[in-house]
Amino acid sequence: MECNRKHHLILLVTILFLMGGCGSGTTSDSYPSKPLTYFVPWAPGGMTDMTSRMMAAALQNEIGQPVNVVNRTGGGGVVGHLALAKAKADGYALGAVTVEITMLPHMGLTDLSYEDYHMLALQINNAAAVTVRKDAPWNDVPALLEYVKNHPGELQASGTARGGVWDLARIGMLSEANLEPQDMPWVPSQGSAPAMQELIAEGVDVVTASLSEVDAMRQSGLVKVLGVMSEERLSAFPDVPTLKEQGIDWSIGGWVAVGVPADTPPEVIANLESAISAAAQSKAYTDALEQAGSTIQFLTGESLQTFVQNQHITNGKLLTKAGIAK
Amino acid sequence: MMEFFTWQSLLALVLGALYGSLFGAIPGLTATLAVALFIPVAFFLDPIVALPAIISISAVAIYAGDVGSIVAKIPGTPASAAYLEELSRVAKRKGPFYGLGLCAMSSATGGIIGTLLLIALATTMASIAKNFSSFEYFWIAILGLTAGVFATGGSTLKAVVSLLLGILFSTVGIDPTLGFPRFEFGQPDLLSGLNYIVAMIGLFGFSEVLEHVYRRAKGTDALSVSDDSPGRMFFSLPWIPIIKRKWMVLRSSLLGVLVGFLPGAGADIGSWVSSSVEKMTHRSEGDAEDEVIVIAGTSSNNAAVASAWVPSLALGLPGDTITAIVLGVFLMKGITPGPLLFEQQPELIWSLYLTFLLANLIMLPVFGYLTARMASWLIRIPLDILLSAIAGVCVVGAYVINNSSFDILIMTFMGIIAFGLRRGGFPLAQVVLGMVLGPILEQNFMVSAIKSRWDIMSFFDRPIALVLMALTIVIIMVGIRTQRLRKSTD
Numbered sequence A: 001m002e003c004n005r006k007h008h009l010i011l012l013v014t015i016l017f018l019m020g021g022c023g024s025g026t027t028s029d030s031y032p033s034k035p036l037t038y039f040v041p042w043a044p045g046g047m048t049d050m051t052s053r054m055m056a057a058a059l060q061n062e063i064g065q066p067v068n069v070v071n072r073t074g075g076g077g078v079v080g081h082l083a084l085a086k087a088k089a090d091g092y093a094l095g096a097v098t099v100e101i102t103m104l105p106h107m108g109l110t111d112l113s114y115e116d117y118h119m120l121a122l123q124i125n126n127a128a129a130v131t132v133r134k135d136a137p138w139n140d141v142p143a144l145l146e147y148v149k150n151h152p153g154e155l156q157a158s159g160t161a162r163g164g165v166w167d168l169a170r171i172g173m174l175s176e177a178n179l180e181p182q183d184m185p186w187v188p189s190q191g192s193a194p195a196m197q198e199l200i201a202e203g204v205d206v207v208t209a210s211l212s213e214v215d216a217m218r219q220s221g222l223v224k225v226l227g228v229m230s231e232e233r234l235s236a237f238p239d240v241p242t243l244k245e246q247g248i249d250w251s252i253g254g255w256v257a258v259g260v261p262a263d264t265p266p267e268v269i270a271n272l273e274s275a276i277s278a279a280a281q282s283k284a285y286t287d288a289l290e291q292a293g294s295t296i297q298f299l300t301g302e303s304l305q306t307f308v309q310n311q312h313i314t315n316g317k318l319l320t321k322a323g324i325a326k
Numbered sequence B: 001m002m003e004f005f006t007w008q009s010l011l012a013l014v015l016g017a018l019y020g021s022l023f024g025a026i027p028g029l030t031a032t033l034a035v036a037l038f039i040p041v042a043f044f045l046d047p048i049v050a051l052p053a054i055i056s057i058s059a060v061a062i063y064a065g066d067v068g069s070i071v072a073k074i075p076g077t078p079a080s081a082a083y084l085e086e087l088s089r090v091a092k093r094k095g096p097f098y099g100l101g102l103c104a105m106s107s108a109t110g111g112i113i114g115t116l117l118l119i120a121l122a123t124t125m126a127s128i129a130k131n132f133s134s135f136e137y138f139w140i141a142i143l144g145l146t147a148g149v150f151a152t153g154g155s156t157l158k159a160v161v162s163l164l165l166g167i168l169f170s171t172v173g174i175d176p177t178l179g180f181p182r183f184e185f186g187q188p189d190l191l192s193g194l195n196y197i198v199a200m201i202g203l204f205g206f207s208e209v210l211e212h213v214y215r216r217a218k219g220t221d222a223l224s225v226s227d228d229s230p231g232r233m234f235f236s237l238p239w240i241p242i243i244k245r246k247w248m249v250l251r252s253s254l255l256g257v258l259v260g261f262l263p264g265a266g267a268d269i270g271s272w273v274s275s276s277v278e279k280m281t282h283r284s285e286g287d288a289e290d291e292v293i294v295i296a297g298t299s300s301n302n303a304a305v306a307s308a309w310v311p312s313l314a315l316g317l318p319g320d321t322i323t324a325i326v327l328g329v330f331l332m333k334g335i336t337p338g339p340l341l342f343e344q345q346p347e348l349i350w351s352l353y354l355t356f357l358l359a360n361l362i363m364l365p366v367f368g369y370l371t372a373r374m375a376s377w378l379i380r381i382p383l384d385i386l387l388s389a390i391a392g393v394c395v396v397g398a399y400v401i402n403n404s405s406f407d408i409l410i411m412t413f414m415g416i417i418a419f420g421l422r423r424g425g426f427p428l429a430q431v432v433l434g435m436v437l438g439p440i441l442e443q444n445f446m447v448s449a450i451k452s453r454w455d456i457m458s459f460f461d462r463p464i465a466l467v468l469m470a471l472t473i474v475i476i477m478v479g480i481r482t483q484r485l486r487k488s489t490d
Helices: A002-027 A047-063 A075-086 A141-150 A165-176 A192-200 A211-219 A266-281 A283-291 A301-321 B007-025 B031-044 B047-071 B084-094 B096-129 B134-150 B156-170 B188-192 B196-214 B230-236 B239-244 B246-260 B266-281 B286-307 B309-315 B321-332 B339-344 B346-379 B383-402 B406-423 B429-451 B456-460 B463-489
Strands: A036-040 A067-071 A093-098 A117-127 A129-133 A223-228 A253-261 A296-300
Touching: A036 A047, A036 A075, A047 A067, A047 A093, A047 A117, A047 A253, A047 A266, A047 A283, A075 A093, A075 A253, A075 B188, A093 A117, A117 A211, A117 A266, A117 A301, A129 A141, A129 A192, A129 A211, A141 A165, A141 A223, A165 A253, A165 A301, A192 A211, A192 A223, A211 A223, A253 A266, A253 A301, A266 A283, A266 A296, A283 A296, A296 A301, B007 B031, B007 B047, B007 B346, B031 B047, B031 B321, B047 B084, B047 B096, B047 B286, B047 B321, B047 B346, B084 B096, B084 B286, B096 B230, B096 B239, B096 B246, B096 B286, B096 B309, B096 B346, B134 B156, B134 B266, B134 B429, B134 B456, B134 B463, B156 B406, B156 B429, B196 B383, B196 B406, B196 B429, B230 B346, B239 B246, B239 B286, B246 B266, B246 B286, B266 B286, B266 B429, B266 B463, B286 B309, B286 B346, B309 B321, B309 B339, B309 B346, B339 B346, B383 B406, B429 B456, B456 B463
Parallel strands: A036 A067, A036 A093
Antiparallel strands: A093 A253, A117 A253, A117 A296, A129 A223
């Protein structure tokens, strides 16, 4: 009997809990009335994932509903971007849209493009950097490029897959200095970490990944950074000169934005935009991103649309130049 | 150093172990995923709290992967696939407490040896790791595959077939170097390739269900639960074989450490190489041999967990996803990795070492025992119900890895393939090994070839690469000799 009574008690508590759960779901019919799903097209632990999780956490505080991060990885970003584009456009699906969305369509890998999303906000834009081994003979980018000019094809660069954003950084830099892409060929890698391993093991000579990705090894004294491909010096790295200062007018970065499927209703978009703007102001959010070495570039609305369109055009040109575009 | 042992950090250690043991025991939920889900929390915590939690999550979750091997015959990690058959035989004969006790005690021993080696050799290991380029990785992958061929009690030829099948599966999706889609049949879901954890769930778990459905009439082979006290079976009895083979434990842990500190290669290869070395060198049959292989595999994969931290700490180069996350925590807290870290922040390094020791000495056995209790309760469930639960766990486990319902189809497909392979007597674990090492082999071959402009001789130019090649040849020669000896004694 004792046992039975205990069971009843458990049952009662369970029912109460369930009723409580139903209550919160039905009483508020205004958006958002249920948890949101936040798609991330890259693996847990990477820069996009970290940035997105920070946004999800800050957004959760703003809208008072859980924001669940879901990693849909693979296919060079195709899988996750596709998942967001095909998600139900009811405002409960949002996600990270990354620089790859302006590259993948040119490469014939997917029919997706930036037009499949409504971009809500740009979160970060991490500039590429030119990294060499500590004992390398060059101390600035012109010296490196001069060497490449006199010894075409001798040095090799790496940082990500072929046609990835850091590959574009290389092609753009070379073309700005009137050099051909094959003058410093690309060795494809699975990301910046394996590329850095190759660099210190003397497998490649230059890495063009972002400054935040190479910073750990820069601080450990194994590599040096010759320049950063941003418009101005980064506030977190005031001692690293830009390529512009060194006479090479070229800048490029890997960026992460947050977007929703294109057909999401305008009133929901307005709602989300204001919540995201507020979330992006929170100190916990900005501190976390800056400490991770990211450069915050917050853009919304028209300026964001223009930014993404320009990226689509520039990256298309670079990919064509490299012979990667289809 | 004292600041590390506040009640917050000890609590973090305990909660991390609890979380890790629950997570690791469920097929599909891996140690990496456990740590990844912990990131948003970790970034807001003090490193003094976040790091112990991460260490104890990873140490306990990797052991807890063996719980799945015993209950559902689904290995938690590719590393535990290396000794799955042996472990389930041991558990069948002596009960789950003994089986898991053997895993927990040798994991703890391996973990402690790994930590001690880390203390003694961290900077030396870092300077070796620094010299690893794609050529060395290529040979490491070859070494791992060779070990896989001989890590079977049965036919070497069948092991080769299984390995090749695994490598074939690993070629699905966008090719890792040049970005061409392969075998994707117009399916965007296939662009990302076949996930080896999904495959593992299907190959082992789902095919086990199919197998039982097929063999229905022939009765069941439920695990026996021994009458002996579970505590004794878990905590003390496993020490008998471990102490008897102390040199072998040391050797396997050393191997785990050696392979584990290489960025990206990790625990899986260590566990496979150790088990296959023992399979080749041991003449003893039955009981004793099974136990030896379990001890070798588990001690070496937990030894690798500790040494995987070396490249992150000393070079700022993450070895796997877990250490990548750890590196992120370091940088956010303004801790600079690198050789200087060992000189400038000895208290941090020593606290890390001590946390590793504590996690292995106390957390792993205690929470290991709790998960073993859970396992022994699970296997007492009538087989019919257990099997339907396993089928359910397979579906859910396959889904959660990538939140993709397509993966459930892949899992089912793998289950059916495995059912066929079992009929032909082909080993399943080798398929997983092929899927894990296939991409490493391909990428590093391609990168090396592109780098050297297709000069094949460059694969034999570098000293470490030559050492690895020599080791591969030794394994092949010893393996063939053992095969001959086995045949002649039959």
